[in-house]
Amino acid sequence: MDKNLDLIFREQSHRRFNALSGEWVLVSPHRTQRPWQGAVESVPSPDRPQYDPTCYLCPGNARVGGVHNPKYDSTYVFENDFAALKKDAPLARLALGKKGLLVAETERGICRVMCFLPRHDLTLATMQPPEIAEVIRIWTAQTSELAAVSGIQHVQIFENRGEMMGASNPHPHCQIWATGTVPEAPARELASQKSYREQNNSCLLCDYVALEQAEKQRMVCSNDAFIAVVPFWAVWPFEVLLCSRRHLGSFPELENEEIAQLSSILNQIVSTYDRVFEVPFPYSMGFHQKPFDGSAHPEWHFHAHFYPPLLRSATVRKFMVGFEMLGTPQRDITAELAAEKLRSLVDNV
Numbered sequence: 001m002d003k004n005l006d007l008i009f010r011e012q013s014h015r016r017f018n019a020l021s022g023e024w025v026l027v028s029p030h031r032t033q034r035p036w037q038g039a040v041e042s043v044p045s046p047d048r049p050q051y052d053p054t055c056y057l058c059p060g061n062a063r064v065g066g067v068h069n070p071k072y073d074s075t076y077v078f079e080n081d082f083a084a085l086k087k088d089a090p091l092a093r094l095a096l097g098k099k100g101l102l103v104a105e106t107e108r109g110i111c112r113v114m115c116f117l118p119r120h121d122l123t124l125a126t127m128q129p130p131e132i133a134e135v136i137r138i139w140t141a142q143t144s145e146l147a148a149v150s151g152i153q154h155v156q157i158f159e160n161r162g163e164m165m166g167a168s169n170p171h172p173h174c175q176i177w178a179t180g181t182v183p184e185a186p187a188r189e190l191a192s193q194k195s196y197r198e199q200n201n202s203c204l205l206c207d208y209v210a211l212e213q214a215e216k217q218r219m220v221c222s223n224d225a226f227i228a229v230v231p232f233w234a235v236w237p238f239e240v241l242l243c244s245r246r247h248l249g250s251f252p253e254l255e256n257e258e259i260a261q262l263s264s265i266l267n268q269i270v271s272t273y274d275r276v277f278e279v280p281f282p283y284s285m286g287f288h289q290k291p292f293d294g295s296a297h298p299e300w301h302f303h304a305h306f307y308p309p310l311l312r313s314a315t316v317r318k319f320m321v322g323f324e325m326l327g328t329p330q331r332d333i334t335a336e337l338a339a340e341k342l343r344s345l346v347d348n349v
């Protein structure tokens with residue numbers, strides 16, 4: 001990049017375009033000097049037992065509603081006891097008036113919970129890569145199974161980690177929600193990837209990965225099969241976008257070697273996060289796969305997003321309020337500075 005331009009975009013307020021979502025983000029680097037730096041939250045205690053008799057996800061324990069978990073010794077998947085969606089909801093549509101002002105549709109879906117392993121005290125940062133590879137194989141099997149269910153069009157795998165993100169239980173687990181429609185965020189990304197492919201005859205994220213590989217300043221870590229960057233358009237302070245190097249659309253397309261590479265880079269990203277403020281870093285993360293609606297979707301590129309809320313320290317988080325809620329999301333430290341910080345903490349194994 002031109003030196004003058006580089007300086008301007010490092011120091012001056014500007015907008016950046018999110019090519020994936022089609023939205024803009026406001027970047028205000030000079031604001032990092034302001035005195036008030038956000039609310040202070042208590043630091044979560046990292047010491048946890050291997051087994052917690054009060055945890056509803058530990059093997060053998062009772063869940064609310066009385067069901068007992070089996071004494072599982074690897075991963076364990078079950079239907080969410082308080083599922084947000086039901087697979088047998090009656091199909092109905094409501095449209096009041098003729099101008100589309102009051103419209104509602106019933107939504108069908110399947111919500112599952114998956115424990116990564118029996119140990120209560122581990123996380124993706126402290127699990128061994130072979131254990132994470134087993135988790136990925138189950139994500140793959142769950143994706144295939146749910147995508148084949150009639151009426152299902154999308155499979156969302158996501159993990160909420162930390163009380164700050166509303167995770168009700170520290171036991172290492174994720175959720176798998178299969179829905180009858182493509183949810184909002186992937187639907188926007190689908191539209192962007194589709195129109196990019198039509199205009200350029202190439203893939204948006206393949207092209208983006210090539211640019212980031214050449215620019216290097218937003219790279220966090222990478223291996224032969226995956227690359228992790230703080231995306232150019234990041235909203236959250238230490239947001240990370242993880243992309244496969246090969247153009248593929250979903251978990252079932254991953255080859256064995258790619259599963260191994262994905263398990264090691266997931267471990268690398270999350271353990272890097274834990275080193276930023278020396279606490280288990282809270283985040284919401286999830287994989288975006290192509291829709292399973294019967295079309296091939298050659299425009300879709302498999303990726304994951306990490307959205308961590310922490311800003312200045314273990315106790316200061318970012319809130320999306322005020323102008324962000326009413327106008328445009330905004331960040332203070334640039335994506336390049338955040339990437340530099342993360343890169344310096346990556347444990348290169």
Ligand SMILES: [Zn+2]
Pocket residue numbers: 051052055056057058059119120171
């Ligand atoms: Zn537990």
Ligand SMILES: [Zn+2]
Pocket residue numbers: 203204205206207246247248300301
């Ligand atoms: Zn691609």
Ligand SMILES: [Zn+2]
Pocket residue numbers: 020186189288303305
């Ligand atoms: Zn996405």
